[in-house]
Amino acid sequence: MIDDDPLVRAGLRMLLGGPDGVDVVAEGEDGGQAVELVGRHRPDVLVIDVRMARTDGVSATREVLAAYPDVQVLILTTFDADALVLEALRAGARGFVLKDTPPAQLVAAVHEVASGDHALSPSVAALLVREVSGAPAAAGGERAGRARSALENLTEREREVARAVARGGSNAEVSRELFLSVPTVKAHVSSVLAKLGLANRVQIALLVHDAQDGDTGR
Structure with missing residues (x-):
């Protein structure tokens, strides 16, 4: 799990680590740590913030998947129409969900991504549909x-x-x-x-x- 806000990391650790949750095996504060942490701990899923001060989640996703293609990536964002959504999906992320997603749904998204499926918040899915079926981008x-x-x-x-x-x-x-x-x-x-x-x-x-x-x- 990588996020540059320690309060967000603490909150996510509590949300994800419930009785039906997942094991958080490592934490980082910048996307630049992603490859090293994934290599050391070999998680099934990398949960990472999309916007960080130094290395953003999209760049980190590309680097991680180039080195460890079997890892599944779930990206978190505060913005439901973030301009990086499509770039993150093109980079190979399996999921893109909002940070205010209800706890049970967030845990479910991690499980879905771990199983090889994709998980998109409804607003993110709507954005994708608009991009695919609407005006040229x-x-x-x-x-x-x-x-x-x-x-x-x-x-x-x-x-x-x-x-x-x-x-x-x-x-x-x-x-x-x-x-x-x-x-x-x-x-x-x-x-x-x-x-x-x-x-x-x-x-x-x-x-x-x-x-x-x-x-x-x-």
Whole structure:
């Protein structure tokens, strides 16, 4: 757990360490300590603040996952529309939740992330949906070009599944939309993740979003 406010760390330690909680194996006060602490203690989940004075949570997430790709990252923020949300998810974070999340939900988010799922506060999920389905976010020609090139490595059916996932569809919803069985959808999602080197469905959505940004400029 890393946060530059000692009072926040104390509060999180109490919230997370309840009877149904998790073991807090180490604490740090800056993202620059993340790689060293993860290497020493090998936690299942790194809980880290997004905004810190020296090394922020996004930079720390990139560094940690480059060194320890099996660690799951849950990022905390005070702001429900923080400009770093999408960058944090692109960096590989599994979850992004608000610091005022009720204790039970925060503990649940840690467990969800530990299991390989993703956890987003409702407001953060809404932001992601707006970015994916709304107006272009000016991702830039280079990023859009990389995204389109990546999607070209997929089969047409895999691209259809990726676009449906980007619209927020669950496996069951994608199944109904594309007239596929749920196991087939799961297989396609797994193939998309493997081919594109992505960690989760959120990153699929972000990649599709980037590619669509580039298409709007044509």
